[in-house]
Amino acid sequence: MDISVVVPLFNEEESLPELAAWIKKVMEENNFSYEIMMIDDGSRDNSWKVVRQLQKENPLIKGIKFRRNYGKSAALFCGFEAVQGDVVITMDADLQDSPDEIPELYRMIKKDGFDLVSGWKKKRHDPVLTKNLPSKLYNWTVRRMTGIKLHDMNCGLKAYKKNVIKSIEVYGEMHRYIPVLAKWAGYKNIGEKVVIHQERKYGVTKFGLERFVRGPLDLLSVTFISRFVKRPMHFFGILGALIFIVGFIAAGYLGVQKLILLNQGIRGHLVTESPYFYIALTSMIIGAQFFMGGFLGELVSRSSSERNNYQIEEKSY
Structure with a gap:
């Protein structure tokens, strides 16, 4: 035809x-x-x-x-x-x-x-x-x-x-x-x-x-x-890893700064009193969630097979 x-x-x-x-x-x-x-x-x-x-x-x-x-x-x-x-x-x-x-x-x-x-x-x-x-x-x-x-x-x-x-x-x-x-x-x-x-x-x-x-x-x-x-990990995994690394570096910076002050005999403020601590913690949590989302996406990889299951009332050929 x-x-x-x-x-x-x-x-x-x-x-x-x-x-x-x-x-x-x-x-x-x-x-x-x-x-x-x-x-x-x-x-x-x-x-x-x-x-x-x-x-x-x-x-x-x-x-x-x-x-x-x-x-x-x-x-x-x-x-x-x-x-x-x-x-x-x-x-x-x-x-x-x-x-x-x-x-x-x-x-x-x-x-x-x-x-x-x-x-x-x-x-x-x-x-x-x-x-x-x-x-x-x-x-x-x-x-x-x-x-x-x-x-x-x-x-x-x-x-x-x-x-x-x-x-x-x-x-x-x-x-x-x-x-x-x-x-x-x-x-x-x-x-x-x-x-x-x-x-x-x-x-x-x-x-x-x-x-x-x-x-x-x-x-x-x-x-x-x-x-x-076909590769959700390429998006969610990379994005999650980047966000996690940024949060981890920020948290590490706060920790190192606190240790330096203690080494100099300066008590200073608690790390948890800094707003940057919570921003860093939130970044690590979100980054981990994105990474896990990418991992789960790799397992699923496709949406429901019934996505195009339409209710056809009648066919006439």
Whole structure:
């Protein structure tokens, strides 16, 4: 199979028929073998009924329905697990991503040899203050922290080699950082394509102000996990050892200073009366805790295996 299109959706009943017809038209014009995987992320409207109706019209449409809303990352994870195409393309269900971009994205993966191609909505039809400016700041920060030179990290329109999506684990809110996850999984040939950003035709955006808080936290999380999940001792152990050594040196200095005064016959103040004694003691305790945290992290080394155990109510292939 040439292409799998993964479409996460939440309350998008109006746009789905048009999107499915558009994708089908593009695929048939280019003679692609394909499948469309629609993941209903706990929609409260008639989205799943629309998906089931579309399946009757086009058997190449497949569906997964969540019992409740888990988020875009969960939808992508389950979609990635199920698809079989050589090239996997993700796009949002709101018609702001154009299926006409699919042939070129496919060519960039198959002919140019990219592992991942991310869309770049160079001209956006979004409010400047609430979306455009925060998006530019966010993307600049991610570029600086990860070294991945993409202008639009969070664009929903992306293309992947099949091996890429089978090698990464998307959870929480990590859909924003799939290029980062891919890079740390060893897929470093990451490209970018300017894509058309269309105005929303139906419904309203599903992302609120909370993304401004979750985004930076998720970036720190994915950066830390990518670098240290296999070797937590390298972070916690080294940091703990440094803090412990600083505290030990400070405590040693106070002790030596007290001995020198006693040797000179000067009684002086008690060591425990100095605030530096408690700072040194606290540093040694914290340093030891960090070190033990790193040691325990080495033993655990991985998070729970049930992290992506989502309650899927129904599957329809």
